[in-house]
Amino acid sequence: MRFTKMHGAGNDFVVLDLRGALPAPTPEVCARLGDRHFGVGCDQILTIEPPRNAGSIAAYRIWNADGSASGQCGNGARCVAAWLVRDGAAPADAGFAIESPAGVHPVQHDGEGGFVIDMGAPRFAPADIPLAGVDGERDEYALQIDGDTLRFGAASMGNPHAVIEVADVDAADVARIGPALQAHAMFPASVNVGFAQVLAPDHLRLRVFERGVGETLACGSGACAAVAVLARQGRVPKDADIAVALPGGTLRIRHDTAADTLFMGGPATFVFEGNLPDANRLEENTA
Template sequence: MAGGLRFTKMHGAGNDFVVLDLRDGAPPPDAAACARIADRHRGVGCDQLLTVEAPRSAGAVASYRIWNADGSVAGQCGNGARCIAAWLVRAGAAPASGAFAIDSPAGRHEVARDAAGGFVIDMGIPDFAPEALPMRGWSAPQAEYALEVDGIVLRFGAVSMGNPHAVVEAADLAHAPVDRLGKALQAHGAFPESVNVGFVEVVAADHLRLRVHERGAGETLACGSGACAAVAVLTRQGRLPAGAPVAVDLPGGRLRIQYDPASGHVRMGGPTAFVFDGTMSGEDQP
């Protein structure tokens, strides 16, 4: 790209992104270029790269796509959705107050504002069908699954939030083997397209602690879709009261999740931050 690659660095609860404005129809970087941009030593550094593009549905203000740090494509990113909403408002492409809609790879999302002026994203309806993840070995949804992983029988819930999630309950989250078991479950043949693995500790009926090992990125400071998945799975298992708002604490900050089984929708609120704007240039420039 002549003149360098202009970008915005953002984060949502520590889950960090490089945002590219491609609303003029410019092509996105290829997978190798995405990985170079995401490199924390030779590039800008991020968990995911987000591209802002023209809307795909009537009435939406824009769409976005997602690439993981390794250059693989992602279908959903809750923290990224909030950052895209904030980016669009700052760019004047979305209203500074009131609701609007954005398109993600997983579909259309309504964006509302909370009392503090932050963003609440309608993350859609969780899909518990094994084929939605996809997950092999089961033909019907189960509240809990069991697989032999790394020499132990690991029990977990599973759901698609537009991207696949396995949710493992942990009694002591601080000492949970997130990296070891996260990688092992991601590599299991039951998940042909890998899976995001969340380890969750139930603190109270309205309070969870969560760590997520994301496919293509490793453990991140926060995962918005993972927080939604944890609340959806635990509600389905009867571990949380249906419809109640839940505070989900991740290493990078707190997200607010509400899953309403009556409507089927999950809504997520949390922080967003602009870190800096810049231009990437030099021989590593895509």
């Protein structure tokens, strides 16, 4: 099986073409592929599959480096779009639509070699995120973590996000707070934890500790969630084009409140191509 190694602002992927008769990778194979010493190395595996809805070019699924499935990946969506254009399955000069597990996403070329993805509406209802033990939708929630009160906003972008505003992302205790929130009973499906610093009304810095991966160089859905949560809290303007600087690069996010959808723009980069050994051998090597 051939694979393509790609990244979007440093968030890196192994892309597999499953449009033929090939089965989806098992969690063991995903974990092996994601291993940076014994596999290819990546944050997520993206599987390109036949479309499920008329009008879509293709569908894709997302598997974290630990083998768990994910519902959304914004940087992965741009890489899938670029892969489909290079493959000839999607037009190089017009828009098209692709499908994640979270729904259908219209895609546009940005004129600079990247793509703008319609990421859909942020959802704030506790049942949609999901949040447990919460009696209603709020702009901000609070938890006790190791004796400290932690305040955060929460939203779903097809996957759960907690967004914590910090004074300095470089000083944020990502390695402690990220796992603690992910393991908390308030997040029954775990959570992606974003640490956001507001530099200006149109400029954020962001670090994200992702489910099933750990801290990544970029998180597209996390950037969308950060803008949505901070706009809801009045910390950044609505309907503005906001630059979100992550460790691996900068994404452009705009929340179109009239259409209630978030647009995410950024790069999609090809790194290298390769051939996978037999999947059974990968599973054997994992044991």
